[in-house]
Amino acid sequence: MTRFFPSSLFAQVMVSVALALLTAQAVSVVLLYRAGEERRETAAITSAAFRLVNGAEREARREARRAAQEEFASITGDRGPRRLRSPESVGGDIGFLPRPLRFFVSAEPPIPLSSEEGAREERLRAVLGNEGIEPHAVAIAVVKAGDDPQLVRFVRSRPRLSTTQGWRERRVLTVAIQREAGGIWEAARVIEPPRPANALGVLVFQTLVTFAFLLVVLFLVLRRITRPLALLTDRVSTFSKKPDQPVRLEETGPADTRRLIAAHNQMEARIAALLDEKDVMLGAIGHDLKTPLAALRVRIENVPDDAQREKMAASIEDITATLDDILSLARMGRSGALEVEAVDLGMLAIGVAEEFEDLGEPVTMLNPPRVVARVQVTWIKRALRNLVSNALRYGGDAELSVEIDGNTAVLAVEDRGPGIEEARIAEMMEPFTRGEASRNRATGGAGLGLTLARAIAQQHGGELVLANRNSGGLRAELRLPL
Structure with a gap:
């Protein structure tokens, strides 16, 4: 996990907050979308409920008017003024239904009673209860317009409606109630309000715009906080x-x-x-x-x-x-103490070895490779002399070598002395720490040789490494970056 997670404070806060914002925005989109669907469904249920409430009364009035017109026509022979058709029956949108399709009665349940519409049924009973109606039985079904036989026949008889795009995919809500046990079934059919075009896309776009705006604000705030820390x-x-x-x-x-x-x-x-x-x-x-x-x-x-x-x-x-x-x-x-120049470290080590050989000291130098590095010559020679002097003092002889380890030059000095206890290796590089207890300079020096060598290596961006050899003795490495 940590391998893929950014390491800087700025990046970690940006990623964490961005993920949190994205999650919150995604949840918001889902909730808004579901709320829109709930509103559409509630509108359909409410419309169907009011059609049931007023449907019987309207049908009774319509039958009374029709009977009166027929009686008047039988007496006078006048059919009376022609009644204009409601635009609901001739409109060009499948959302308009004729009255026989909007409300009808039946002796038998027009739709199965076993339909799994528990939530819709509860909403419908709540709306009817507000109107003082407590139905004995309720049935609800939702089908596509293209699967409703009566609606299909109606559309086929209306050429303008039959050319409406996507009418077969419109959802039709059919509700039926039986007010009393054994009574007739009153049913209503409602075309559910259409979902706004690209509603989900609009929500996603708004969410992305909000997310981008918040990220920009977050970026500016975090930059103001973390930039001074980086500097x-x-x-x-x-x-x-x-x-x-x-x-x-x-x-x-x-x-x-x-x-x-x-x-x-x-x-x-x-x-x-x-x-x-x-x-x-x-x-x-x-x-x-x-x-x-x-x-x-x-x-x-x-x-x-x-x-x-x-x-x-x-x-x-x-x-x-x-x-x-x-x-x-x-x-x-x-500052200004380190005046470096390009030097062949192999030749530098040979020069140090020859100085000790001229003094009759047992110092050997293996054939070194050509290793060029930018160093302060006087200091590197001094550090190497200190290491050779320690090897001669405690081991009796010294062997120099120059190696390349990746991008690091290694000036190594090895001896065959007793070495250093592992627990004291770090201590031996501290000032005034000696390998033997006496304060005689001939046998132990002042205890600053390794300290100086380490400081010189660190001044060049390197390090001094001490390690006991498996065959006995100590190996001191002056490691310098190339």
Whole structure:
């Protein structure tokens, strides 16, 4: 599910709300369509009920008039004024029915009593009950006009009606009631009101227009909310790489988002100020410590005891080297510090190996492939020297290799020493952490070698990976992106 669902906040909210809106609109279409059908059916039931209510009375009046006309004609021989036919009997729409088809009586049920029309029957009884009629029995049937024999004969006798398009598909509602047990059946026939042309299509179109309008509004609102968050995310990612270059983001979006951006701007400014203070402090330390150390180096030349003088000189060199490591580590991450150039990493590793070979150290270098990467040469050499020095110090020898792993260049240093406990591998890359407990620089250094190597790798967008070898010893990988 998560594989197909979008990951961004904007996309997730858009998809979720769009699906909810679409579902709600679909339900609305169904309800509106069913309500329209209910209205059409209720209109037909109501019309049929009133035809039943007034049908018997109209038939009685009509029979009385016909009898009077016939009696008058037998006396005078005058047929009387010709009665015009109702437009209902000659119209051009199948919705108009002649009176004999609209209301009629029968001694037997004109339609089956077993028809499954429970809902219609309840509506019909409710309408009749409002008129004071409680029928003993009710029968209801709905058929197509083309399946009603009397209606078919009527249409065939009216050429204008027989040419009406789709009249056979019109629905005819026939209702019949028996007011008393054993009484006659009064029946009425009604042509159900036609469904508006393309009613469902119109509803769907209106729904889609509403849905599109709501999506546009939602898109604009979400864009106003999430765009400042996206800009803030990009800025945080950039700031993590260049924390000394603060950029003030414009405070836009809702109030909560504006407060968040304002807090981030303040944080950036504070961090940049702290970094500047750190640089000033480290510069002062470098100046205030190196100058006295140089003076001490000169003064110990007057010490007559050679052994003491050498010990004092070694101590001064240890302090100077540690100070250089601390200053180099502190400068990591500052803008302008990384001046890269295209370098063959294989040749760079060979150069480092030759430096140790000239000192008589057991360092070997496998034949490296040609791997060109853009790096800061001095720093990469320093990181590689630190790894080789650790391998020589704890393993007795070192083996260098250069490999390509996908889009990553791997500078590897392997030794045959005791390795590192798995639980302490991450700890060993922290500042001032040593592999052995003594503070003797000859046996363990200051504990900044791996820390510097990791910082240099991270400055290049890579990483330092330490792992114990299956055959014994440690493998340190300086992994740099190509």
